[in-house]
Amino acid sequence: MKAQSLAHVSVLLSMFNAACAPTAPSRPGQNFDIKAPNGVILKASYYSPGAGGPAILLIHQCSADRRSWGALVDAMADAGWHVLTYDQRGFGESEGKRSGPEDDRHDADAAFAQLLSLPNVDRTRMAAGGSSCGVGESVDLASRHPEIKALVELSGGASPAGLKYVAATPGLPIYGAGAEHDPLAADLRGLVAASRHPKSSATIYPDFWLNTFIGRQAHGVVLFDRHPELVPNIVRWLGEQVR
Secondary structure (H helix, E strand, C coil): CCHHHHHHHHHHHHHHHHCCCCCCCCCCCEEEEECCCCCCEEEEEEEEECEEEEEEEEEECCCCCCCHHHHEEEEEHCCCEEEEEECCCCCCCCCCCCCHHHHHHHHHHHHHHHHHHCCCCCEEEEEEEEEEEHHHHHHHHHCCCCEHHHHEEEECCCCCCCCCCHHHHCCCCCEEEEECCCCCHHHHHHHHHHHHCCCCCCEEEHHHHHHHHCCCCCCCCHHHHCCCHHHHHHHHHHHHCCC
């Protein structure tokens, strides 16, 4: 009887986890290769609004791939944004193996250069975003590319160098979102707190049940499915910051 109960709970948890899995964008993207400086081929997807406008590079979390940004990609393209996502090396369809910050830096720079080169991208209105491990990478990217005027970060923090850059750059607003009982919630709060921009803010959701009993399911892009208002809030906030 006990074994049957445990099996029943396991099935329910599996169904719940599947329901909480991030969804891929519904609109078709243009897929292409990006060549990193050391020759590794990164697979990328580009979503065009069909006209000139601002652009954003999104760096996925280490438990997912470029398609995990789902609803945010759809909403941003609908709002007139050019969106580029890519599989980090060793993830999704990209080659290679993730081996350290130097590779992350080179790959992000290559992806950002690709985004800047695309037709109709307004280079004066650029943004970047990251989820979990992608947060630190997007902050570091901004420190190397002052064209980036705003950051959107989910469930993660920045390196000491990234925090120092944020604190020294009052013109860089940050929108953060995470879950209260996520172990990285404190890092996210610390990142937003380091910003001196008046429009920087962090939304911390009280997803106690999920994070306590199911692990870190309320983490990163899964927040989009748990909190449908998050995507339009991000799009609205970004539009205000990169007018």
